[in-house]
Amino acid sequence: MKKIKVHIADDHKILIDGIIAVLSSEENIEVVGYSLTGKDVLNWFASNEADILILDINMPKVDGIGVLQNFLEQGFQQKVIVLSSYDETKLIKEVLKIGANGFLAKKCAGENIVEAINAVYNGKQYFSKSIQEKLLSTFTKQLTKSDLPSQDGSFFSSLTPREIEVLRLIAKQYNSKEISKLLHISVNTVETHRKNLISKLNVKNVVGLAIYAVKNNIV
Template sequence: MNPIKIHLADDHQILIDGIENLLKTISHFEVVGTSLNGSTIYDEVTHNAAEILVLDISMPEKDGIEVLKEFAQKGFPCKVIILSSYDDLKLVNEVMKLGASGYLTKQCAGENIIEAIQVVWHGQEYFCENIREKLFQNATKNIAKLTSEKKKSKIQLSDREIEIIILISLEYSGKEISDKLYISMNTVESHRKNIMKKIGAKNSISIVKYALKNNLLKP
């Protein structure tokens, strides 16, 4: 297996060193470059053929938002995982719309950076646990409204089914959904089957598309 080429961008060298030392413990990870400011990132990741960029949102000269906009304009040379001190959902939504593939707060980076790289590398989006929890809590505030709106359509979804759609879209596993909602795995699977039948979904990806289309994850 060829190593996953990773570029680290943060304005604090000590943080870069800490993450790099952690990633060195994984045999199929290779840190191919680092950046302390945002102005040269595009050229650097293009030159070193990085496949994953771990990008601090608060970079000097050109911040993470501006870097993502540059990537979107020129064509993404790699997948991007945002690293941030902030857990603001509006910021999460903004960077994901700009093309980021993952979002990590710095508080949980040490625990989750390896998992985040692996998930994003395989083509999925990644949110660390505190962001997933905030997204879920925010989304479930609107369940009553969403249920009312669904009554006007042919698709009748219960509050519980909407909760499970949101959790599936946030990449919670069946076991995690079971634990979070205090229901059995069999009940989770039963709800999943009913949801798929109601919305005409063939798999979890279809459920995620339904959630996005119906703004179930909108901050």
């Protein structure tokens, strides 16, 4: 069994020890290192490898945002789950924009960390339930009727049956590879459908597609 290699970065050693204790019973996960400062994270990844970085935002020397920006600039391929005591929508949007693959509130870390690691490793984004509710609430409030037409609207009527199938699966958080297997089509075809949906429905990203699907009872 290939183990998921995890590095933990937080300025509180007691929290790191707690996460290590939780992960120690998981046969498919291995903690390969930890850092107490952002600078230590960058130094560690300069000569070591891990599949996933669990990253605190508030750290000395270089904060989590700085680490993410450095990863983006250097083209690092590691996936990142942000762990923070703060769950403001602005912060969540910022870390997603610069490359984070998931976001966990520290208060939920113990119960959600294993699920988050497995989801992110398999190509999905992961947010704890409270974060999902906050994001959905924020995006829904920002949308108007003109942004999000009903099922009788011209946008919805322009969708093909296959596009509706793809939209439904996207809203259920399946990635392109999983959708291709379920619908027996190529990954490239799924990506084409995704791009067409974003264009036809006049949304900016997958979050917009998911909200459209929920608001129009497609899921």
